[in-house]
Amino acid sequence: MMQVRPLGGGVEVAEIIEFHAPTHDAGWMLPDADPGLLVSHRQILENRFWTPHTNRLVFTYKVWLLKTPDAVILIDTGCGNHKPRLSPYQSHINTPMLDWMRALGAPPEKVTHVLHTHLHSDHVGWNTQLLDGRWTPTFPNATYYMPKADYDLFKAHRAQSMGPEMYDCVMTDSVDPVVDGGLARFIDHGDEVAGLRAIATPGHTPGHLAYEFCHRGDVFLFSGDVMHSPIQVLSPSVNSRWCEHASLARDSRAKLLRRAVECDAVVFPAHAKGVHGWRIARCGDEFTIGFDCHHGTPTDEMESA
Numbered sequence: 160m161m162q163v164r165p166l167g168g169g170v171e172v173a174e175i176i177e178f179h180a181p182t183h184d185a186g187w188m189l190p191d192a193d194p195g196l197l198v199s200h201r202q203i204l205e206n207r208f209w210t211p212h213t214n215r216l217v218f219t220y221k222v223w224l225l226k227t228p229d230a231v232i233l234i235d236t237g238c239g240n241h242k243p244r245l246s247p248y249q250s251h252i253n254t255p256m257l258d259w260m261r262a263l264g265a266p267p268e269k270v271t272h273v274l275h276t277h278l279h280s281d282h283v284g285w286n287t288q289l290l291d292g293r294w295t296p297t298f299p300n301a302t303y304y305m306p307k308a309d310y311d312l313f314k315a316h317r318a319q320s321m322g323p324e325m326y327d328c329v330m331t332d333s334v335d336p337v338v339d340g341g342l343a344r345f346i347d348h349g350d351e352v353a354g355l356r357a358i359a360t361p362g363h364t365p366g367h368l369a370y371e372f373c374h375r376g377d378v379f380l381f382s383g384d385v386m387h388s389p390i391q392v393l394s395p396s397v398n399s400r401w402c403e404h405a406s407l408a409r410d411s412r413a414k415l416l417r418r419a420v421e422c423d424a425v426v427f428p429a430h431a432k433g434v435h436g437w438r439i440a441r442c443g444d445e446f447t448i449g450f451d452c453h454h455g456t457p458t459d460e461m462e463s464a
């Protein structure tokens with residue numbers, strides 16, 4: 160499914176969802192979180208982000224599409240079809256993603272840029288598709304931008320969070336074909352591509368990048384996996400189990416949240432549903448979060464921590 164949000168001036172953002180459901184046990188996925196933490200924020204999280212009776216986090220796998228008059232940009236490429244994965248939510252799934260993209264006026268051949276926040280399996284999947292038994296770049300006219308530190312780490316099988324055999328598989332079916340096809344470039348902090356600026360947010364992975372897009376005075380932050388759940392806004396010290404470097408991940412999260420407040424930015428997270436994103440505000444030493452907010456609307460939609 161997909162949702163579109165016009166941003167004016169011929170620019171629009173869309174989220175294209177592969178999967179949305181209560182999936183991961185909260186204690187397993189957020190091992191830093193005290194069992195009472197989610198309960199204490201039940202009013203904000205219940206049902207939409209967490210199902211208390213099963214203690215499952217409501218998880219979304221999706222692709223962000225940004226269309227400007229000059230470019231068709233994907234921020235990460237989701238899980239992809241027919242890929243062998245350890246996760247049952249990612250393994251051998253089969254969605255009409257490309258039909259949904261065509262319906263949004265973004266057929267594969269029109270995609271000009273793919274910007275990766277990092278190279279985990281659920282962010283590189285649609286880089287390729289299975290054609291005649293071969294993993295083939297899905298977006299033949301795009302340049303794929305990826306953080307070098309992630310590429311180096313996963314090629315060397317040194318990542319800790321998912322196991323080396325999984326990284327080998329992901330690189331082989333989703334990264335190597337675009338590199339071998341000459342479609343990949345490395346991107347680093349401060350680089351600007353198609354109007355988006357890369358911001359170093361290391362920790363979840365060593366090369367993790369967020370992307371900032373400024374348009375008509377508004378700021379939009381594609382935050383990747385700096386946060387998986389609103390609980391990590393309300394309690395920024397909570398890491399996911401997939402964060403490679405715990406203290407760096409916490410620092411990057413706090414830094415990105417401060418930037419979101421300073422810029423009055425809309426945050427577009429990778430794993431929560433909602434094309435209107437999150438609005439972050441400061442309340443004393445804590446952060447608060449609001450949903451479905453539009454720029455220019457009063458802050459009465461904000462929910463206090």
Ligand SMILES: [Zn+2]
Pocket residue numbers: 279281282384429430
């Ligand atoms: Zn992810």
